[in-house]
Amino acid sequence: MAARRTATLLLNSQARFVPAVSASLNAQPVRQTRTLFDSLLSSTLGTCSLRSMVHTKVLPYSAATVFKAVSDVAGYPTFLPYTISSNVTSRDAAGYPTRASLKVGYATLGIEEDWESIVRCDPAQGIIEARSSERHSNGLFETLSTKWLIAPSKTAVDSTAVRLNVNVKFRNPLYDQMFAQVESKVASTMVSAFEKRVEELHQKQKMRPERMAESSKDGRDQLQQTCICDHKSLRR
DSSP: OOOHHHHEEEEEEEEHHHHHHHTTOOOOOHHHHHHHHHHHHHHOOOOOOOOEEEEEEEEOHEEEEEEHHHHHHHGGTTTOEEEEEEEEEEEOTOOOOOEEEEEEEEEEGGGEEEEEEEEEEEEEEEEEEEEGGGGGGGGGGGEEEEEEEEEEEETHHHHHEEEEEEEESEEEEEHHHHHTEEEEEEEEHHHHHHHHHHHHHHHHHHHHHHHHHHHHHHHHHHHHHHHHHHHHHOOO
């Protein structure tokens, strides 16, 4: 009971403390206070463990369309939960991102963090993975990585099997316990968001040939009308 009351007091104190950290992240006194606070939390709540989440699903779309959606790191903020902003800072010869700076967070829990990530996109193997960059070694996450495995489904025609692995380890045991409340939903929520994005891309791809066909038909109709007018002019 005493440990529970202590944890509750720490939760309330941390809730007031987080805005101060966000507003003055570069101030030396805040870093010292945060270190002391984290040490106190560790002794009360225990250490953080690596949390691994996996979600698999078969999507009724081509592997190429799914890969295109997942590899569009710059577009994540427009459809992906927990992603506030994204800036691709480096790309490979094929145009796929190799480094990116993302701001990730969970608004309900008051968690927000800049995440420097190293990205690898391998279309031949159907792999897209991102892991923490060593440049940001003192952030909220000790470890944060995602790995997508994308391949044509062996059981469903014209479908793609998707597997998402998410690994996260917090430095702060308070955030670790808060995250535990939503851990089971994180990977599935991400996959659902990408599924909606893939559907959007799929619909755009379907509309493109239809628009080209309509444009071609309009061109033929216009040409036919021109020929009719010219023929009438010659008869006169």
